[in-house]
Amino acid sequence: MYPFAFTKASDTREALNAGRDGGRYIAGGTTLVDLMRETVERPETLVDITGLPLSEITVTERGGLRLGALVTMSEAAAHAKVRTLYPVVSEALELSASAQLRNMATIGGNIMQRTRCTYFRDVTADCNKREPGSGCAALHGVNRTHAILGTSDACVATHPSDAAVAFAALEARVHLLSPEGARQIPFAGFLLRPGSTPQHEQAVRRGELIAAVEIPALPRPLRSGYLKVRDRQSYEFALTSAAVALHVRGGVIREARVAAGGVGTVPWKLPAVEQHLVGERPSGTLWSAAAAMAADGARPLQHNRFKVELLKRTVERQLRIVGGTK
């Protein structure tokens, strides 16, 4: 690990000033400290932001939920409002990492976490994300766990977060702070596809600080849930996953929110699947017809072709679990 200066911000203004001067924010630190030890990350200054007042979970005026950036994953997952209003979020969080890591890691850090691509983590390997222009060792390497959607010739790494898949499905908004003021951006625009610049992963500007993730109100009743498919039963990243939320009234699906994880360079929203569901009556035939579109546009690599079929089956199963009927 390279040496770094350390400072703890006592209020938001102090944090933002330190961030503007090039300081790197640290909250739970579970990704950052790990990557610093691998020398993938080499910040010169760490700014501890855990003293800032960003640890609240509140119901918004319109009936959505606002998760403060410093709420830990375990706090968010256990929160009564999260569990009752958006089970898909609490399930995605509880299926992530381990109890220890969820006690440390925060909501803001979770959506800022970096890929688990082994070539990214190995400083001796070519990686355009870590070292722009060096090439992508994963493209023709051991790429069984890599992305099949949203990839480019420069990068095929997946985004590892489960919670981000739920946030993408629910069309959350990210609240950001900077010395210039506050702004918010839709989740779909927060995480960036690699294109030719895989080193740019989030639409945050230098020194900007995540204040909260806001989940918009959705019509009730809303049924939702998260399914994660992986190589072992627990404590593992997704090969595929599906976040599903459905509003059914009068026997007809009125609203559908569907996104997939483990398959995209960013959490993969599935608008075609959603559109196929809306206005229809729940049925086994409907679930399989909608899920058949889940992998449209997929570009599998040598070792991850299995993900195409696995993705469709994952989405179909989760539609059935959330929507009922066989």
Place this chain on the structure above:
Amino acid sequence: MSTELPEPAAPPPTGAGESSPAPTRRTFIATSTALGGAVVAGGVIGGTFLADPEEATAAERPPSSRVSLTVNGTSHTVTVDNRTSLLDLLREHLGLTGSKKGCNAGACGACTVLVDGRRHNACLTLAVRLEGAGVTTIEGLADGDQLHPLQQAFIDQDAFQCGYCTPGQIVSGVGCIQEGHTGSPEEIREWMSGNICRCGCYVKIVRAVEQTADRK
């Protein structure tokens, strides 16, 4: 009780009534590392070896910070290289070698400690961030000679073979029980999944956690 580092860490107790003057492997290692740390770091506790020549200049005075924390009820004020993990602080400088360094990457759970009552991976925790925190390690669970019920349960259930993961398993189990995730063997397995046991003692570890949770 309060200690101001640097000072040689006291070797761990060798057990009440034990009077053997010969150093054990454990006391030898603990004493050696404590002395070694003081000599190499020259008053500043370092937790990281520097192999890269590019780091040599910066290494002359690596940025350090002063932090006060409580470990197993004892308060410590230490000046640490900012890179020092809580795990290295415990093992290399406070002589508390119960918490183990397995992967040093948050993937195995052997370093699990309680920070303000919650399970954390000590290897991913920077010591400088623990100002005012209360840390409990495996050494802090027993009440004198009276083992913590989960420590006793691990013996009763024969829940280990090599023992390397055991301190982390037990501390994690204490957290798991406090969190209330012991409703079924399946729930215990899921909520203990952050602790890897390469000997494969999972069935008995689950039984030990179950036994302790049932008696609460």
